[in-house]
Each structure stands twice: as structure tokens, then as C-alpha cells.
Amino acid sequence: AIISIENTIGDFPVKGDVSIIMNFYTCRNLNIQGLVKNTMDALNGIVITDDDRVNSLLAKIKPSGGPEYEKTTIDVVTSKPILSLDKTREDFKDYKVLTIEVDAVLEDRFLPYPKTMNVSGVVGVNTQTDEEISELVTNQYDGEIINSEVEVAAVFYIGPDDKGDIDNYSLNYLNNLKGIVLEDIRQIQTLLLNKVNTDIDTLSVNIDIKEKDYKYI
Numbered sequence: 001a002i003i004s005i006e007n008t009i010g011d012f013p014v015k016g017d018v019s020i021i022m023n024f025y026t027c028r029n030l031n032i033q034g035l036v037k038n039t040m041d042a043l044n045g046i047v048i049t050d051d052d053r054v055n056s057l058l059a060k061i062k063p064s065g066g067p068e069y070e071k072t073t074i075d076v077v078t079s080k081p082i083l084s085l086d087k088t089r090e091d092f093k094d095y096k097v098l099t100i101e102v103d104a105v106l107e108d109r110f111l112p113y114p115k116t117m118n119v120s121g122v123v124g125v126n127t128q129t130d131e132e133i134s135e136l137v138t139n140q141y142d143g144e145i146i147n148s149e150v151e152v153a154a155v156f157y158i159g160p161d162d163k164g165d166i167d168n169y170s171l172n173y174l175n176n177l178k179g180i181v182l183e184d185i186r187q188i189q190t191l192l193l194n195k196v197n198t199d200i201d202t203l204s205v206n207i208d209i210k211e212k213d214y215k216y217i
Contacts, residue, residue: 013049014097017079019056020048021089024105025064025071032061032188033174038106039072040167047076047098051165056082057193074100085151085192085210133176146211147183151190153208159201166195173205181209 020043024035036059044051056079064070075089076098156169170193178185 012047012098013045014047014076015049017053017055018048018097019077019080019082019092020054020058021073021075021077021082021087021092022057022059023073023089024059024061025069025073026061026105027064027066027070029186030061030105031186032059032191033171033185035059035061035072035105036191037167037171039074040165042106043074047074047100051167052163054166055079055195057166057191058082058085058087059191061189070103070105072100072102072105074098074102076100081194082192083194085153085190130172130176133173134180137176137180141181143181145179145183146181146187146209148187148211149189150182150187151192151210152188153192153194153210155194155196155206157196157198157200157204157206159203160197160199161201162197162203164195166193169193169195169203169205173207177207177209 020040022036022039024030024032036057040051040054048054073089075092075096077092077095078097080092080095082092152174154170154173156164156166156173158164158169170191174185174188174191182188
């Protein structure tokens with residue numbers, strides 16, 4: 001159930017581009033990708049007009065102290081880029097549009113996602129399958145599989161007219177880190193996503209992974 005809604009600017013669904021900060025308070029070992037996806041789906045069309053208006057998203061799993069204390073806080077702020085994993089909701093309090101607090105986290109569950117990612121191009125469609133993404137990750141990472149908790153920051157550089165959803169981009173790419181870079185996606189405790197439009201009609205992505213000792217991988 002929703003504990004509180006603090007609406008600081010106008011009505012919702014919030015119109016225009018926004019950034020979102022999610023904090024999931026839980027003592028369970030959950031998949032942050034699943035939590036983000038479920039929460040975004042719940043917000044879509046009700047709190048925000050559409051997923052594709054979210055250009056930055058920062059999500060963190062934090063200890064709750066027990067199952068009875070689980071909750072989620074969601075801050076919708078004006079479209080101000082979130083450029084650091086160290087940022088918190090307090091850093092954006094002056095840009096806040098809406099805050100929602102829920103006395104639960106949306107359960108981690110299997111989430112179907114597109115097996116291909118389509119980006120409209122000048123001469124057709126540029127498609128990247130799971131196999132192609134896995135090959136890309138394999139070619140760029142030659143270290144051992146990480147089994148500790150990590151923080152992940154991803155920037156998706158998309159075409160000028162692409163309106164793709166930031167959570168679907170991350171779902172497609174980060175799931176393919178499993179077994180190559182990470183032992184399990186549940187190791188991700190902090191997730192920072194940014195979507196940047198460019199003049200080039202292709203999709204590229206930069207993913208930074210940091211272990212809990214804050215050494216870059």
C-alpha cells in the first residue's frame with residue numbers, strides 16, 4: 001500500500017522528461033533489475049506519462065532491518081542528469097516533482113523481455129540479439145567472473161529519434177553480463193542508468209562496474 005504521496009509541482013502523471021531515484025529497503029536477496037522493471041511498469045501512465053520520458057534512473061537496494069520494514073521510496077525529479085553512483089535523493093530535493101513511499105518492494109519475478117533490440121536506422125533496422133550482446137561483452141571483458149556485490153553505471157547512446165525505454169535497454173544488456181562478468185544479477189546493489197540522444201542512428205552502450213571496495217573493473 002502507498003504510505004504517502006508528496007506532490008510538489010502540479011498534477012500527475014508528470015509530463016515531460018524526468019529523472020527517477022528509487023530506494024528499495026529489503027533484507028532479501030533480490031534482483032535490482034526486476035525491482036526497477038516492476039516499479040517502472042507500475043509508474044507508467046499513472047505517475048509518469050511514459051517510460052521513454054525517463055532519461056536518468058538511479059536505484060539502490062538498502063537494508064531494511066527485517067521483512068516487516070520493507071518499503072520503496074520513489075523520487076521523480078525534473079530532467080536533471082544523475083551522473084554519479086554516490087548521489088542520493090537529498091542531492092535532488094530542490095528539483096523534486098513527486099515523491100511516493102510504498103510499504104513494500106515489488107517482488108522479484110521472471111520478467112519476459114525482448115530477445116532483440118531494434119533501433120531505427122537510415123538504411124533499415126539495427127538489431128542486436130542476446131547472442132550478439134553476449135559476444136560483445138565477452139570480447140571486451142577478459143577478467144574472472146565477479147561474485148561479490150557491485151555497483152553498475154550504464155550510459156546508452158541512442159539515435160536522435162529513438163524513444164526507447166531506459167529500463168528495457170538496461171534489461172537487455174545487463175542480463176547478458178550473467179555468466180560472463182557477474183555470477184548473478186542479484187549482485188548489483190546500486191544501478192545508475194542514463195540515456196543520451198546523439199546524432200548517430202545507432203545504439204552504443206558504456207557500462208562501468210565497481211566492486212564494493214570501489215575499484216574500477
